[in-house]
Amino acid sequence: MTAPARTRSSADLIRAEEPVLAHNYHPLPVVVARAEGTWVEDVEGRRYLDMLAGYSALNFGHRHPALIEAAHRQLDRLTLTSRAFHNDRLAEFAERLAGLTGQDMVLPMNTGAEAVESGIKVARKWAYEVKGVPADRATIVVAADNFHGRTTTIVSFSTDETARSGFGPFTPGFRIVPYNDLAALEAAVDETTAAVLIEPIQGEAGVIIPDDGYLTGVRDLTRRAGCLFVADEIQSGLGRTGRTLAVEHEGVVPDVLLLGKALGGGIVPVSAVVGRREVLGVLRPGEHGSTFGGNPLAAAVGTAVVELLETGEFQRRAAELGAVLHEGLARLVGRGVVGFRSRGLWAGVDIDPAIGTGREISERLMREGVLVKDTHGSTVRLAPPLTITEDELRSALGSLEKVLVG
Secondary structure, rough: OOOOOOOOOOHHHHHOOOOOOOOOOOOOOOOOOEEEOOOOEEOOOOOOEEOOOOOOOOHHHHHHHHHHHHHHHOOOOOOOOOOOOOOOHHHHHHHHHHHHHHHHHHEOOHHHHHHHHHHHHHHHHHHHHHOOOOOOOOEEEEEEEOOOOOHHHHHOOOOOOHHHHOOOEEEEEEEEEEOOOOHHHHHOOOOOOEEEEEEOOOOOOOOOOOOHHHHHHHHHHHHHHEEEEEEOOOOOOOOOOOOOHHHHHOOOHHHHHHHHOOHEEEEEEEEEEEEHHHHOOOOOOOOOOOOOOOOOHHHHHHHHHHHHHHOOOHHHHHHHHHHHHHHHHHOOOOOOHHHHHHHHOEEEEEEOOOOOHHHOEEEEEEEEOOEOOOEEOOOEEEOOOOOOOHHHHHHHHHHHHHHHHO
16 A cells, blocks of 8 residues: 555544544544555554554455455446435345344344344334234343444443443333343243343453354344344354354354444445344335435445355355454453453453553554454454455464563
Protein backbone atom coordinates (compact mmCIF):
# COMPACT_ATOMS: atom_id res chain seq x y z
CA MET A 1 0.00 0.00 0.00
CA THR A 2 1.22 3.50 -0.79
CA ALA A 3 0.59 6.39 1.54
CA PRO A 4 -2.27 8.74 0.63
CA ALA A 5 -1.74 12.45 0.05
CA ARG A 6 -0.99 13.97 3.44
CA THR A 7 -3.33 16.90 3.63
CA ARG A 8 -4.10 16.62 7.37
CA SER A 9 -2.25 14.72 10.07
CA SER A 10 -3.81 12.12 12.35
CA ALA A 11 -3.69 14.57 15.25
CA ASP A 12 -5.37 17.29 13.16
CA LEU A 13 -8.15 14.95 12.05
CA ILE A 14 -8.78 13.69 15.57
CA ARG A 15 -9.00 17.29 16.84
CA ALA A 16 -11.34 18.19 13.96
CA GLU A 17 -13.80 15.46 14.99
CA GLU A 18 -14.18 16.72 18.55
CA PRO A 19 -16.58 19.66 18.00
CA VAL A 20 -18.68 18.10 15.24
CA LEU A 21 -19.09 14.39 16.11
CA ALA A 22 -21.37 13.12 18.86
CA HIS A 23 -19.32 11.31 21.49
CA ASN A 24 -20.74 7.81 21.11
CA TYR A 25 -17.34 6.08 20.74
CA HIS A 26 -13.92 6.28 22.35
CA PRO A 27 -11.68 5.12 19.49
CA LEU A 28 -7.98 4.47 19.69
CA PRO A 29 -5.95 7.45 18.41
CA VAL A 30 -5.27 6.02 14.96
CA VAL A 31 -6.74 7.47 11.75
CA VAL A 32 -7.05 4.78 9.07
CA ALA A 33 -6.83 5.93 5.46
CA ARG A 34 -6.26 2.71 3.50
CA ALA A 35 -6.56 -1.02 4.04
CA GLU A 36 -5.86 -4.30 2.28
CA GLY A 37 -6.35 -7.82 3.62
CA THR A 38 -5.32 -7.94 7.27
CA TRP A 39 -3.47 -4.61 7.22
CA VAL A 40 -4.56 -0.99 7.59
CA GLU A 41 -2.55 2.18 7.04
CA ASP A 42 -2.95 5.55 8.73
CA VAL A 43 -2.69 8.99 7.09
CA GLU A 44 1.03 9.15 7.83
CA GLY A 45 1.63 5.79 6.15
CA ARG A 46 2.14 3.71 9.33
CA ARG A 47 0.89 0.13 8.93
CA TYR A 48 -1.04 -1.87 11.54
CA LEU A 49 -2.14 -5.48 11.72
CA ASP A 50 -5.91 -5.49 12.24
CA MET A 51 -6.72 -7.91 15.05
CA LEU A 52 -10.31 -6.70 15.50
CA ALA A 53 -11.80 -7.00 11.98
CA GLY A 54 -14.63 -4.57 12.66
CA TYR A 55 -16.07 -6.78 15.43
CA SER A 56 -16.38 -9.57 12.80
CA ALA A 57 -17.73 -7.32 10.04
CA LEU A 58 -14.42 -7.87 8.24
CA ASN A 59 -14.22 -11.65 8.57
CA PHE A 60 -12.85 -11.83 5.02
CA GLY A 61 -10.37 -9.00 5.50
CA HIS A 62 -10.33 -5.55 4.03
CA ARG A 63 -11.35 -5.29 0.37
CA HIS A 64 -11.47 -9.02 -0.36
CA PRO A 65 -11.08 -9.25 -4.17
CA ALA A 66 -14.17 -11.40 -4.75
CA LEU A 67 -16.34 -9.08 -2.67
CA ILE A 68 -14.97 -5.90 -4.23
CA GLU A 69 -15.53 -7.36 -7.69
CA ALA A 70 -19.13 -8.26 -6.83
CA ALA A 71 -19.75 -4.75 -5.52
CA HIS A 72 -18.18 -3.05 -8.56
CA ARG A 73 -20.12 -5.26 -10.94
CA GLN A 74 -23.40 -4.41 -9.21
CA LEU A 75 -22.58 -0.68 -8.90
CA ASP A 76 -22.43 -0.56 -12.68
CA ARG A 77 -25.94 -2.04 -13.00
CA LEU A 78 -28.33 -1.22 -10.15
CA THR A 79 -27.99 -0.21 -6.50
CA LEU A 80 -31.48 0.42 -5.12
CA THR A 81 -35.10 -0.07 -6.08
CA SER A 82 -36.65 -0.16 -2.59
CA ARG A 83 -38.86 -3.16 -1.92
CA ALA A 84 -41.68 -1.45 -3.81
CA PHE A 85 -40.33 -3.47 -6.73
CA HIS A 86 -38.54 -6.78 -7.14
CA ASN A 87 -34.86 -6.84 -8.08
CA ASP A 88 -32.91 -9.51 -9.91
CA ARG A 89 -30.38 -10.19 -7.11
CA LEU A 90 -32.58 -10.83 -4.11
CA ALA A 91 -33.90 -14.32 -4.87
CA GLU A 92 -30.44 -15.87 -5.25
CA PHE A 93 -29.20 -14.19 -2.07
CA ALA A 94 -32.15 -15.53 -0.07
CA GLU A 95 -31.93 -19.02 -1.61
CA ARG A 96 -28.23 -19.40 -0.92
CA LEU A 97 -28.30 -17.89 2.58
CA ALA A 98 -31.18 -20.17 3.55
CA GLY A 99 -29.26 -23.12 2.13
CA LEU A 100 -26.05 -22.21 3.94
CA THR A 101 -27.82 -21.98 7.30
CA GLY A 102 -30.23 -24.89 6.85
CA GLN A 103 -33.29 -22.66 7.21
CA ASP A 104 -36.33 -21.93 5.03
CA MET A 105 -36.86 -18.20 4.74
CA VAL A 106 -34.91 -14.93 4.88
CA LEU A 107 -35.97 -11.46 6.01
CA PRO A 108 -33.25 -9.08 4.73
CA MET A 109 -32.41 -5.98 6.77
CA ASN A 110 -29.38 -3.69 7.09
CA THR A 111 -27.79 -3.47 10.55
CA GLY A 112 -27.47 -6.04 13.30
CA ALA A 113 -29.73 -4.05 15.60
CA GLU A 114 -32.41 -4.04 12.87
CA ALA A 115 -32.14 -7.82 12.63
CA VAL A 116 -32.61 -8.14 16.40
CA GLU A 117 -35.58 -5.74 16.42
CA SER A 118 -37.09 -7.67 13.52
CA GLY A 119 -36.53 -10.97 15.31
CA ILE A 120 -38.34 -9.61 18.37
CA LYS A 121 -41.30 -8.51 16.26
CA VAL A 122 -41.49 -11.85 14.48
CA ALA A 123 -41.29 -13.80 17.77
CA ARG A 124 -44.12 -11.76 19.30
CA LYS A 125 -46.32 -12.11 16.19
CA TRP A 126 -45.70 -15.85 16.17
CA ALA A 127 -46.61 -16.05 19.86
CA TYR A 128 -49.96 -14.38 19.28
CA GLU A 129 -50.91 -16.08 16.02
CA VAL A 130 -49.44 -19.56 16.47
CA LYS A 131 -48.87 -20.19 20.18
CA GLY A 132 -52.00 -18.35 21.28
CA VAL A 133 -50.50 -15.98 23.85
CA PRO A 134 -53.08 -13.32 24.83
CA ALA A 135 -52.64 -9.95 23.11
CA ASP A 136 -49.77 -7.79 24.40
CA ARG A 137 -48.66 -10.34 26.99
CA ALA A 138 -45.82 -12.04 25.11
CA THR A 139 -42.47 -12.20 26.93
CA ILE A 140 -38.96 -12.86 25.68
CA VAL A 141 -36.29 -14.34 27.95
CA VAL A 142 -32.76 -12.96 27.51
CA ALA A 143 -29.40 -13.36 29.23
CA ALA A 144 -27.60 -10.96 31.54
CA ASP A 145 -24.49 -9.28 30.09
CA ASN A 146 -25.96 -9.59 26.61
CA PHE A 147 -25.18 -7.31 23.71
CA HIS A 148 -27.75 -7.22 20.92
CA GLY A 149 -27.49 -3.57 19.86
CA ARG A 150 -28.30 -0.10 21.16
CA THR A 151 -31.85 0.77 20.12
CA THR A 152 -34.26 1.81 22.88
CA THR A 153 -35.97 -1.59 22.88
CA ILE A 154 -32.69 -3.50 22.97
CA VAL A 155 -31.14 -1.45 25.78
CA SER A 156 -34.34 -2.09 27.71
CA PHE A 157 -33.08 -5.62 28.37
CA SER A 158 -29.38 -4.78 28.68
CA THR A 159 -27.66 -5.10 32.06
CA ASP A 160 -24.95 -2.62 31.03
CA GLU A 161 -25.79 0.64 32.81
CA THR A 162 -23.62 2.61 30.39
CA ALA A 163 -25.92 1.48 27.60
CA ARG A 164 -29.11 2.05 29.62
CA SER A 165 -28.63 5.08 31.85
CA GLY A 166 -30.55 8.12 30.66
CA PHE A 167 -32.47 6.35 27.89
CA GLY A 168 -35.67 5.27 29.67
CA PRO A 169 -38.57 4.67 29.88
CA PHE A 170 -37.82 1.14 28.84
CA THR A 171 -39.77 -1.33 26.73
CA PRO A 172 -41.51 -4.03 28.78
CA GLY A 173 -41.86 -7.71 27.91
CA PHE A 174 -38.40 -9.06 28.70
CA ARG A 175 -37.11 -11.34 31.46
CA ILE A 176 -33.39 -11.40 32.21
CA VAL A 177 -31.68 -14.51 33.58
CA PRO A 178 -28.00 -15.34 34.15
CA TYR A 179 -26.16 -16.59 31.07
CA ASN A 180 -25.16 -20.26 31.04
CA ASP A 181 -27.75 -21.15 33.72
CA LEU A 182 -30.35 -23.60 32.45
CA ALA A 183 -32.18 -23.81 35.78
CA ALA A 184 -32.71 -20.05 35.86
CA LEU A 185 -33.82 -20.12 32.24
CA GLU A 186 -36.37 -22.85 32.90
CA ALA A 187 -37.76 -20.94 35.86
CA ALA A 188 -38.29 -17.84 33.71
CA VAL A 189 -40.13 -19.58 30.86
CA ASP A 190 -43.91 -19.86 31.08
CA GLU A 191 -47.00 -19.90 28.90
CA THR A 192 -46.43 -16.27 27.84
CA THR A 193 -42.90 -16.89 26.57
CA ALA A 194 -42.55 -16.19 22.86
CA ALA A 195 -38.82 -16.85 22.63
CA VAL A 196 -35.50 -17.27 24.32
CA LEU A 197 -33.03 -14.84 22.71
CA ILE A 198 -29.33 -15.45 23.41
CA GLU A 199 -25.89 -15.14 21.89
CA PRO A 200 -24.29 -18.59 21.48
CA ILE A 201 -21.10 -16.84 22.60
CA GLN A 202 -21.36 -13.47 24.31
CA GLY A 203 -19.06 -11.14 22.38
CA GLU A 204 -19.17 -7.71 24.01
CA ALA A 205 -19.12 -9.34 27.45
CA GLY A 206 -15.61 -10.63 26.70
CA VAL A 207 -16.10 -13.69 24.44
CA ILE A 208 -17.95 -15.66 27.10
CA ILE A 209 -18.33 -19.29 26.01
CA PRO A 210 -21.05 -21.32 27.74
CA ASP A 211 -20.54 -24.79 29.17
CA ASP A 212 -20.81 -27.74 26.82
CA GLY A 213 -24.44 -28.75 26.67
CA TYR A 214 -25.86 -25.30 27.40
CA LEU A 215 -27.04 -24.62 23.86
CA THR A 216 -28.45 -28.14 23.59
CA GLY A 217 -30.27 -27.52 26.86
CA VAL A 218 -31.71 -24.24 25.55
CA ARG A 219 -32.91 -26.03 22.43
CA ASP A 220 -34.53 -28.85 24.43
CA LEU A 221 -36.15 -26.46 26.89
CA THR A 222 -37.65 -24.24 24.20
CA ARG A 223 -39.09 -27.26 22.41
CA ARG A 224 -40.69 -28.54 25.62
CA ALA A 225 -42.05 -25.11 26.48
CA GLY A 226 -43.39 -24.48 22.99
CA CYS A 227 -41.44 -21.29 22.43
CA LEU A 228 -38.82 -20.19 19.93
CA PHE A 229 -35.04 -20.38 20.23
CA VAL A 230 -33.62 -17.22 18.64
CA ALA A 231 -29.81 -17.24 18.29
CA ASP A 232 -28.01 -13.95 17.76
CA GLU A 233 -25.07 -14.96 15.55
CA ILE A 234 -24.30 -11.42 14.38
CA GLN A 235 -20.76 -11.55 15.81
CA SER A 236 -20.26 -15.29 16.29
CA GLY A 237 -21.57 -16.47 12.93
CA LEU A 238 -20.27 -16.80 9.37
CA GLY A 239 -17.01 -18.59 10.06
CA ARG A 240 -15.67 -16.76 13.11
CA THR A 241 -15.62 -19.74 15.50
CA GLY A 242 -14.43 -22.39 13.04
CA ARG A 243 -17.94 -23.34 11.96
CA THR A 244 -20.42 -21.49 9.77
CA LEU A 245 -22.48 -20.86 12.93
CA ALA A 246 -21.43 -21.07 16.56
CA VAL A 247 -24.49 -23.22 17.38
CA GLU A 248 -23.03 -25.92 15.14
CA HIS A 249 -20.46 -26.73 17.83
CA GLU A 250 -23.33 -28.46 19.64
CA GLY A 251 -25.25 -29.53 16.55
CA VAL A 252 -28.12 -27.22 17.48
CA VAL A 253 -30.59 -25.74 14.97
CA PRO A 254 -32.48 -22.71 16.36
CA ASP A 255 -35.87 -21.63 15.08
CA VAL A 256 -34.52 -18.21 14.13
CA LEU A 257 -30.99 -16.97 13.38
CA LEU A 258 -29.98 -13.32 13.47
CA LEU A 259 -27.09 -12.55 11.10
CA GLY A 260 -25.19 -9.39 10.21
CA LYS A 261 -21.71 -7.84 10.28
CA ALA A 262 -19.70 -10.27 8.08
CA LEU A 263 -22.73 -10.73 5.82
CA GLY A 264 -21.93 -7.37 4.23
CA GLY A 265 -18.28 -8.26 3.61
CA GLY A 266 -17.09 -5.03 5.21
CA ILE A 267 -18.53 -3.15 2.22
CA VAL A 268 -22.20 -2.44 2.93
CA PRO A 269 -24.43 -3.02 5.96
CA VAL A 270 -26.30 -6.31 5.46
CA SER A 271 -28.25 -8.26 8.07
CA ALA A 272 -30.92 -10.90 7.99
CA VAL A 273 -33.41 -12.81 10.07
CA VAL A 274 -33.31 -16.41 8.86
CA GLY A 275 -35.74 -19.02 10.11
CA ARG A 276 -38.36 -21.70 9.70
CA ARG A 277 -41.24 -21.03 7.32
CA GLU A 278 -43.87 -21.38 10.04
CA VAL A 279 -42.16 -18.61 12.00
CA LEU A 280 -41.21 -16.03 9.37
CA GLY A 281 -44.38 -16.88 7.51
CA VAL A 282 -46.41 -14.94 10.08
CA LEU A 283 -45.37 -11.67 8.43
CA ARG A 284 -47.71 -10.22 5.82
CA PRO A 285 -47.15 -7.36 3.38
CA GLY A 286 -47.13 -4.00 5.12
CA GLU A 287 -46.44 -5.35 8.62
CA HIS A 288 -42.68 -4.85 8.45
CA GLY A 289 -40.20 -3.39 6.01
CA SER A 290 -37.02 -1.55 5.18
CA THR A 291 -36.29 0.78 2.27
CA PHE A 292 -32.74 -0.52 1.92
CA GLY A 293 -33.24 -4.07 3.21
CA GLY A 294 -32.53 -6.52 0.40
CA ASN A 295 -31.29 -3.84 -1.99
CA PRO A 296 -29.49 -5.13 -5.11
CA LEU A 297 -26.02 -4.00 -3.98
CA ALA A 298 -26.43 -5.63 -0.58
CA ALA A 299 -27.82 -8.79 -2.16
CA ALA A 300 -24.91 -9.00 -4.60
CA VAL A 301 -22.30 -8.59 -1.87
CA GLY A 302 -24.19 -10.91 0.48
CA THR A 303 -24.35 -13.59 -2.20
CA ALA A 304 -20.59 -13.29 -2.73
CA VAL A 305 -20.08 -13.70 1.03
CA VAL A 306 -22.19 -16.85 1.01
CA GLU A 307 -20.17 -18.17 -1.94
CA LEU A 308 -16.96 -17.75 0.08
CA LEU A 309 -18.47 -19.63 3.02
CA GLU A 310 -19.88 -22.41 0.85
CA THR A 311 -16.31 -23.56 0.14
CA GLY A 312 -15.66 -24.22 3.84
CA GLU A 313 -12.19 -22.67 3.49
CA PHE A 314 -12.74 -19.89 6.01
CA GLN A 315 -14.31 -22.15 8.59
CA ARG A 316 -11.30 -24.47 8.33
CA ARG A 317 -8.86 -21.58 8.59
CA ALA A 318 -10.59 -20.27 11.71
CA ALA A 319 -10.46 -23.70 13.32
CA GLU A 320 -6.82 -24.39 12.42
CA LEU A 321 -5.48 -20.94 13.28
CA GLY A 322 -7.73 -20.87 16.32
CA ALA A 323 -5.56 -23.65 17.74
CA VAL A 324 -2.49 -21.44 17.22
CA LEU A 325 -4.25 -18.53 18.94
CA HIS A 326 -5.30 -20.70 21.88
CA GLU A 327 -1.79 -22.13 22.29
CA GLY A 328 -0.20 -18.69 22.16
CA LEU A 329 -2.55 -17.22 24.75
CA ALA A 330 -2.13 -20.23 27.04
CA ARG A 331 1.61 -19.47 27.18
CA LEU A 332 0.84 -15.98 28.50
CA VAL A 333 -1.34 -17.08 31.42
CA GLY A 334 0.49 -16.02 34.57
CA ARG A 335 2.67 -13.68 32.49
CA GLY A 336 0.34 -10.70 32.29
CA VAL A 337 -2.75 -12.70 31.34
CA VAL A 338 -4.95 -13.93 34.19
CA GLY A 339 -7.28 -15.89 31.94
CA PHE A 340 -8.75 -16.10 28.45
CA ARG A 341 -11.53 -17.68 26.44
CA SER A 342 -11.24 -18.55 22.77
CA ARG A 343 -13.11 -20.36 20.05
CA GLY A 344 -11.84 -20.29 16.51
CA LEU A 345 -10.28 -16.92 15.71
CA TRP A 346 -12.03 -15.14 18.56
CA ALA A 347 -10.71 -14.55 22.05
CA GLY A 348 -11.32 -12.51 25.16
CA VAL A 349 -8.09 -11.97 27.09
CA ASP A 350 -8.22 -10.87 30.73
CA ILE A 351 -5.24 -8.67 31.56
CA ASP A 352 -3.59 -8.56 34.99
CA PRO A 353 -4.73 -5.17 36.39
CA ALA A 354 -1.28 -4.68 37.86
CA ILE A 355 0.08 -4.42 34.30
CA GLY A 356 -2.59 -2.15 32.87
CA THR A 357 -6.20 -1.75 31.86
CA GLY A 358 -7.55 -3.21 28.64
CA ARG A 359 -7.46 0.27 27.13
CA GLU A 360 -3.84 0.80 28.13
CA ILE A 361 -2.80 -2.55 26.67
CA SER A 362 -4.68 -1.71 23.45
CA GLU A 363 -2.79 1.58 23.19
CA ARG A 364 0.54 -0.15 23.78
CA LEU A 365 -0.26 -2.70 21.08
CA MET A 366 -1.21 0.12 18.72
CA ARG A 367 2.27 1.57 19.19
CA GLU A 368 3.62 -1.88 18.26
CA GLY A 369 1.55 -1.87 15.06
CA VAL A 370 -1.29 -4.14 16.23
CA LEU A 371 -4.91 -2.99 16.58
CA VAL A 372 -7.23 -4.57 19.16
CA LYS A 373 -10.08 -3.27 21.36
CA ASP A 374 -10.77 -3.45 25.05
CA THR A 375 -14.05 -4.23 26.79
CA HIS A 376 -15.23 -4.20 30.40
CA GLY A 377 -12.13 -2.64 31.87
CA SER A 378 -9.50 -5.35 31.90
CA THR A 379 -10.38 -7.50 28.87
CA VAL A 380 -8.93 -7.25 25.35
CA ARG A 381 -10.77 -8.78 22.42
CA LEU A 382 -8.96 -10.49 19.55
CA ALA A 383 -10.90 -11.18 16.35
CA PRO A 384 -8.58 -10.99 13.32
CA PRO A 385 -9.80 -11.41 9.75
CA LEU A 386 -10.12 -15.07 8.86
CA THR A 387 -7.64 -14.38 6.06
CA ILE A 388 -4.79 -13.81 8.52
CA THR A 389 -1.70 -15.95 7.98
CA GLU A 390 -0.09 -18.05 10.68
CA ASP A 391 3.01 -15.82 10.58
CA GLU A 392 0.88 -12.71 11.05
CA LEU A 393 -1.00 -14.30 13.92
CA ARG A 394 2.20 -15.39 15.64
CA SER A 395 3.61 -11.89 15.15
CA ALA A 396 0.55 -10.38 16.85
CA LEU A 397 0.92 -12.81 19.75
CA GLY A 398 4.58 -11.85 20.00
CA SER A 399 3.59 -8.20 20.20
CA LEU A 400 1.11 -8.99 22.97
CA GLU A 401 3.82 -10.85 24.88
CA LYS A 402 6.16 -7.87 24.44
CA VAL A 403 3.72 -5.32 25.89
CA LEU A 404 2.85 -7.63 28.77
CA VAL A 405 6.21 -9.02 29.84
CA GLY A 406 8.78 -6.99 27.89
